[in-house]
Amino acid sequence: MSENSYEQSEITARAEFVLKNVDLSWSDIEQKDILDIGSGESALAQEATRRGSTARITSLDRKVEKNWLGLPGQVKKRLLQAEGEALPFSESSFDYAIMHGSAGSDVIPEAVRVLRPGGELRMAPLAGMLLEYWNISYYLDKVKGRPQQEIVQLLEDFDRRIEEADGWLPNEYVKLRKEALDTLSQPQKIKVIEMMVKRYSQVLNLSFSFKVDDPSAREPNALLIYKKPE
Numbered sequence: 001m002s003e004n005s006y007e008q009s010e011i012t013a014r015a016e017f018v019l020k021n022v023d024l025s026w027s028d029i030e031q032k033d034i035l036d037i038g039s040g041e042s043a044l045a046q047e048a049t050r051r052g053s054t055a056r057i058t059s060l061d062r063k064v065e066k067n068w069l070g071l072p073g074q075v076k077k078r079l080l081q082a083e084g085e086a087l088p089f090s091e092s093s094f095d096y097a098i099m100h101g102s103a104g105s106d107v108i109p110e111a112v113r114v115l116r117p118g119g120e121l122r123m124a125p126l127a128g129m130l131l132e133y134w135n136i137s138y139y140l141d142k143v144k145g146r147p148q149q150e151i152v153q154l155l156e157d158f159d160r161r162i163e164e165a166d167g168w169l170p171n172e173y174v175k176l177r178k179e180a181l182d183t184l185s186q187p188q189k190i191k192v193i194e195m196m197v198k199r200y201s202q203v204l205n206l207s208f209s210f211k212v213d214d215p216s217a218r219e220p221n222a223l224l225i226y227k228k229p230e
Helices: 003-021 043-051 066-070 105-113 129-143 148-164 171-183 186-204
Strands: 033-037 056-061 079-081 094-099 115-123 208-212 222-227
Touching (some): 094 105, 129 171, 186 208
Parallel strands (some): 033 094, 056 079
Antiparallel strands (some): 208 222
């Protein structure tokens, strides 16, 4: 396989991964305006161009990727460096806003703003380390019976130490995370996800639904979905 063929196969695989994560197919997005938030190398837009798709994909990331200069003109004209918290688009601009990778919950209000009525926001995964915190908190509360204030202080301490250590996880945290995942039942883990989604809905005043990616996984995660009212 030539180098170009290998690179293309990697782009295709990445694009398929992105669509699978947000539970969409190529037919779902035909003739639709898509905002890909946290697009990185713009794999989805590149693959759409290669396939001759009628999906109009706008790729957005907060930092410039090395490959952007060499992208096809059709991709580059819908490629933007911008912060997700201040999207440079008017209201009702997109049919789908998808968020993945580094995009976070603080981007959600802006993503919702630029959706058309009936449009959908899809964010996957629901959470990374935040979900770990919720699992640990649920375990310490419901299984171990620890006081809520003690749990909050413990997690705040872990958060501070992890930040100070540039992402390095303390051994006590790793051990506690394993203990929580080993002890919680699958229904309890799904309950934690339900609680997180409910919290998103309360804080953002939006009605979210979700789909668990693999309910049998040791640490299930989910796709967060918001459909803008017609």
